Amino acid sequence: MRYFFEVAYNGTNYHGWQIQQNATTIQQLIEEALSVILRTKIPIMGSGRTDTGVHCSQQYFHADLPENAAISNLRYKLNSFLPPDISINSICKVTDDAHARFTALSRSYEYRITQCKDPFLQNMSYFYPKSLDITTMNEAASLLVGKQDFESFSKVKTDVNNFVCDITEAQWVEKGDLLIFHITANRFLRGMVRAIVGTLLMVGKGKLRKEDFKKIIESKDRKEAGAAAPAAGLFLTAVKYPREIFP
Missing domain, CATH: 3.30.70.660 (Pseudouridine synthase I, catalytic domain, C-terminal subdomain)
Structure with missing residues (x-):
């Protein structure tokens, strides 16, 4: 089942959104948190990429979660797991063909x-x-x-x-x-x-x-x-x- 996650972050300490070798990024930390909480590898796709040091008050990414995933407390668990400068602000179900990047208007x-x-x-x-x-x-x-x-x-x-x-x-x-x-x-x-x-x-x-x-x-x-x-x-x-x- 596909879900959209709304995320905000202070980008000062990160090398942007997208996963890179030998650098800490927003996408990397969120994927790691989701994978630990749900006990399976969960790749995510962001609405776009931000560069090193750029901030975000609203961005979205989508992820396909197992049907048995406990969505009701997932936001709380993610925010407990993530550092203070990254926040998951909402999670909502979307249609299976919704794409965080390509569906954006x-x-x-x-x-x-x-x-x-x-x-x-x-x-x-x-x-x-x-x-x-x-x-x-x-x-x-x-x-x-x-x-x-x-x-x-x-x-x-x-x-x-x-x-x-x-x-x-x-x-x-x-x-x-x-x-x-x-x-x-x-x-x-x-x-x-x-x-x-x-x-x-x-x-x-x-x-x-x-x-x-x-x-x-x-x-x-x-x-x-x-x-x-x-x-x-x-x-x-x-x-x-x-x-x-x-x-």
């Missing part, structure tokens, strides 16, 4: 910048004290919305068939001392959000014009875009699915 990320030094936001935001033109950054960000090729913001070594994404939201919002970039799309390329943020910061500093940002998108050349913003400010915040997969 959209993903949303936030990139959080603080312009005032705050020790309580260390590793949870990017401290960037320089003056920024938020209005111009939002004008440039609006050029991202729509279905287009975003190869300019993708890591060079990637195994995707194409670089086309459909972005439905891209906006900077000021919230107290935080400057937060909200972005939602049907899919994201490797390193895409951090590359976009790094390039928009160049716009905010006056090093690039809105017209330059448009040309960077059209170039389909990663070398034309700015350096990637640090991982610590990035959060995966939401993954949406069609209602029909939840019986």
